[in-house]
Amino acid sequence: MTMTMGTVDESQRTLYPYVTGSSVVAIKFKDGILMAADMGGSYGSTLRYKNIERLKPIGKHSLLGASGEISDFQEILRYLDELILYDNMWDDGNSLGPKEVHNYLTRVMYNRRNKFNPLWNSLILGGVKNGQKYLGTVNMIGINYEDNHVATGLGNHLARPILREEWHEDLTFEEGVKLLEKCMRVLLYRDRSAVNKIQISKITEEGATVFPPFSLKTYWEFAAFKNPTAGAEGSW
Amino acid sequence: MTKQHANWSPYDNNGGSCVAIAGADYCVIAADMRMSTGYNILTRDYSKISQLADKCVMASSGFQADVKALQKQLSARHLIYQHQHNKQMSCPAMAQLLSNTLYYKRFFPYYAFNVLGGLDNEGKGCVFTYDAVGSYERVGYSSQGSGSTLITPFLDNQLKSPSPLLLPAQDAVTPLAEAEAINLVKTVFASATERDIYTGDKLEVVILNASGIRREYMDLRRD
Amino acid sequence: MFRNQYDTDVTTWSPAGRLFQVEYAMEAVKQGSAAIGLRSKTHVVLACVNKTNSELASHQKKIFKVDEHIGVAIAGLTADGRVLSRYMRSECINYSYTYESPLPVGRLVVQLADKAQVCTQRSWKRPYGVGLLVAGLDESGAHLYYNCPSGNYFEYQAFAIGSRSQAAKTYLERRFDNFNSSSREELIKDALIATRESLQGEKLRSSVCTIAVIGVGEPFHILDQETVQKLIDEFEIVKEDDVPPAEPQPEGEQDAAADQGAGADQGGGDAAASEGAAPMDI
Numbered sequence: 001m002t003m004t005m006g007t008v009d010e011s012q013r014t015l016y017p018y019v020t021g022s023s024v025v026a027i028k029f030k031d032g033i034l035m036a037a038d039m040g041g042s043y044g045s046t047l048r049y050k051n052i053e054r055l056k057p058i059g060k061h062s063l064l065g066a067s068g069e070i071s072d073f074q075e076i077l078r079y080l081d082e083l084i085l086y087d088n089m090w091d092d093g094n095s096l097g098p099k100e101v102h103n104y105l106t107r108v109m110y111n112r113r114n115k116f117n118p119l120w121n122s123l124i125l126g127g128v129k130n131g132q133k134y135l136g137t138v139n140m141i142g143i144n145y146e147d148n149h150v151a152t153g154l155g156n157h158l159a160r161p162i163l164r165e166e167w168h169e170d171l172t173f174e175e176g177v178k179l180l181e182k183c184m185r186v187l188l189y190r191d192r193s194a195v196n197k198i199q200i201s202k203i204t205e206e207g208a209t210v211f212p213p214f215s216l217k218t219y220w221e222f223a224a225f226k227n228p229t230a231g232a233e234g235s236w
Numbered sequence: 237m238t239k240q241h242a243n244w245s246p247y248d249n250n251g252g253s254c255v256a257i258a259g260a261d262y263c264v265i266a267a268d269m270r271m272s273t274g275y276n277i278l279t280r281d282y283s284k285i286s287q288l289a290d291k292c293v294m295a296s297s298g299f300q301a302d303v304k305a306l307q308k309q310l311s312a313r314h315l316i317y318q319h320q321h322n323k324q325m326s327c328p329a330m331a332q333l334l335s336n337t338l339y340y341k342r343f344f345p346y347y348a349f350n351v352l353g354g355l356d357n358e359g360k361g362c363v364f365t366y367d368a369v370g371s372y373e374r375v376g377y378s379s380q381g382s383g384s385t386l387i388t389p390f391l392d393n394q395l396k397s398p399s400p401l402l403l404p405a406q407d408a409v410t411p412l413a414e415a416e417a418i419n420l421v422k423t424v425f426a427s428a429t430e431r432d433i434y435t436g437d438k439l440e441v442v443i444l445n446a447s448g449i450r451r452e453y454m455d456l457r458r459d
Numbered sequence: 460m461f462r463n464q465y466d467t468d469v470t471t472w473s474p475a476g477r478l479f480q481v482e483y484a485m486e487a488v489k490q491g492s493a494a495i496g497l498r499s500k501t502h503v504v505l506a507c508v509n510k511t512n513s514e515l516a517s518h519q520k521k522i523f524k525v526d527e528h529i530g531v532a533i534a535g536l537t538a539d540g541r542v543l544s545r546y547m548r549s550e551c552i553n554y555s556y557t558y559e560s561p562l563p564v565g566r567l568v569v570q571l572a573d574k575a576q577v578c579t580q581r582s583w584k585r586p587y588g589v590g591l592l593v594a595g596l597d598e599s600g601a602h603l604y605y606n607c608p609s610g611n612y613f614e615y616q617a618f619a620i621g622s623r624s625q626a627a628k629t630y631l632e633r634r635f636d637n638f639n640s641s642s643r644e645e646l647i648k649d650a651l652i653a654t655r656e657s658l659q660g661e662k663l664r665s666s667v668c669t670i671a672v673i674g675v676g677e678p679f680h681i682l683d684q685e686t687v688q689k690l691i692d693e694f695e696i697v698k699e700d701d702v703p704p705a706e707p708q709p710e711g712e713q714d715a716a717a718d719q720g721a722g723a724d725q726g727g728g729d730a731a732a733s734e735g736a737a738p739m740d741i
Contacts, residue, residue, distance in 0.1 A: 015244060016244075090563070090565070090566055090569075092563060092565045092566065092599060093598070093599035094563040094565070094566070094597055094598050094599055096558065097560075099558075099559065099560065100558040100559070100560050103557065103558050103559045103560075104557055104558060106301075106304075107556075107557050110301050110304075110305060113246050113301070114246075114344075116246065118244065118246075141245075141246055141247070141248060141299075141301055142300075142301030142304075142305075143248060143250065143273070143278070143299075143300045143301050144300070144301065144304065145271060145278060145279045145282050145300070146279075147279045147281070156276050156278070157276070308556055312552050312556055315552055316548075316552070319524070319548055
């Protein structure tokens with residue numbers, strides 16, 4: 001969506017999203033932050049895009065994940081590119097950490113909602129700087145908080161109960177990935193807009209890595225999956 | 237295109253309850269730490285209490301993004317005040333500032349329900365209670381937020397504050413001792429948590445008195 | 460007859476490639492009472508000399524807190540200094556509103572210098588007549604900067620500006636090698652001695668100087684007068700007879716060094732000498 005700041009008429013505002021990404025799930029682990037998202041982009045209920053990257057490193061210390069309107073997310077990436085470029089240009093040994101970037105995003109999202117012209121996203125920002133882990137989220141009306149594990153969209157319903165059960169402070173990288181895969185599998189089964197092409201990303205003191213996409217092993221042979229209407233009496 | 241989406245709303249209600257009680261030489265301000273939206277709990281560890289000055293603390297519930305903006309606005313204004321006057325703002329002054337700040341957005345209000353507690357210039361406990369657009373009143377105790385319908389009558393019954401209609405005006409501060417007030421606050425939150433789904437997880441209590449500021453925490457039901 | 464033709468507005472060049480109005484603004488800094496700054500790895504100490512225009516008046520405030528992590532000491536037109544301090548405060552507040560973290564000192568200094576630079580390139584403006592020693596702490600450590608009306612800025616280990624600052628500078632130049640590893644107390648002591656140097660024989664008392672400190676775990680604050688007096692006594696800095704006589708000054712100018720006063724300068728107000736110096740050469 002192209003948008004201008006200041007007064008805009010209705011046709012220039014996001015009143016509903018066009019292409020959307022589904023949930024992002026993120027956790028703290030022993031050495032930093034892990035994040036997972038699938039690569040689908042839905043046009044309403046149509047699976048329109050199948051290779052959309054929704055996890056992006058921001059500067060040296062941060063990692064951003066987004067669900068919601070893809071175009072708005074890409075606009076946010078442009079804002080952040082500019083922010084980080086400007087920050088680097090000082091070349092003075094100071095740099096914006098995850099806390100600063102999250103706070104900046106919070107102000108951007110809240111400002112846009114104040115203009116009745118929201119950026120239609122839920123964002124997750126994670127990172128590590130000076131040994132300090134950070135994981136926070138902000139949505140399109142500016143609600144923001146930090147936690148040890150966060151999720152957007154349906155992930156709040158389906159993934160966080162699992163995380164509340166199983167997350168602990170000193171998860172190793174392998175355990176963390178396993179836990180995220182468990183969450184993503186549940187989402188894949190139960191979120192109709194989720195697709196089986198998933199990216200996991202890691203950020204530690206050493207920097208961010210987005211791992212190549214992979215798919216989850218699934219098992220569809222459960223009786224309820226094979227014949228979901230069995231037992232539901234009806235004319236068809 | 238047929239309408240597929242609910243109209244976008246700039247507001248949400250993230251729930252939560254706040255209580256403040258003023259005593260002769262202390263003030264107790266408390267709020268739970270749950271943040272919700274609809275039937276979702278977003279986080280169980282979010283502080284709704286913000287210290288605005290040495291002897292002035294605000295507890296706020298409602299829409300988190302507005303509450304955060306309000307807290308930041310007041311903190312920035314307090315910094316400017318300190319630069320200009322070389323002292324901390326008094327609680328009654330902050331109370332007026334909060335009212336003005338809320339009223340400034342009268343036609344696109346902060347969806348925030350606040351109680352402000354602290355010590356006045358005489359060292360007496362004071363509590364100010366607000367609506368979202370800035371009308372306020374100094375009282376002896378107050379409760380705001382999602383659990384206030386359960387908490388307020390409880391406090392009314394326990395504290396029996398003198399009617400503000402009495403002439404000459406009677407002092408509104410509660411007769412309780414500090415420890416009793418803290419206990420009462422813990423009890424009302426434990427009770428509110430039983431019935432209000434937006435209140436729970438953890439209670440944060442801030443106590444202000446002549447010796448300074450102190451915080452206490454108590455676990456609440458998490459269901 | 461020999462009137463300077465090139466100093467009627469800031470934007471006019473002299474054939475020698477100088478901007479006289481800017482240089483005059485730099486002169487204003489030299490006429491203000493002295494301000495001193497010195498820095499270790501973890502702390503920065505600012506000090507200044509308080510002068511009054513009259514026995515009946517109090518002195519003007521010359522050290523300002525900008526934020527928890529930044530403070531300034533000024534010399535020159537105090538009124539301009541206040542305006543710039545207010546600008547710096549509001550920049551700090553805006554930055555921490557957006558990022559919830561303190562504004563890096565070096566960046567504020569550049570913004571400040573850019574603001575001063577604009578005044579050297581607009582015919583309808585006047586350069587700020589104030590020099591600022593900016594002390595601060597950020598993730599890259601402790602910093603001390605000097606900002607001048609020309610729009611230039613420099614980072615220093617130790618520096619002094621204002622009237623008779625040369626004596627203080629001489630002292631600092633002799634000692635600065637050790638400053639990086641100095642303790643907070645040693646820095647304050649050196650600040651006091653450097654201040655005494657610039658007093659030129661007048662007795663160092665807490666009433667004629669202000670000291671401020673910023674450091675790791677210590678937000679910027681101005682020391683109160685009793686503390687300063689105690690430190691002066693403790694260090695036994697005041698030995699009136701020991702005070703080395705600095706450059707001789709014409710009698711009349713001794714007292715006239717209050718800010719904005721037509722005043723004494725370290726070189727005894729030799730217009731010829733200072734006219735030769737380019738604005739950056741202080």
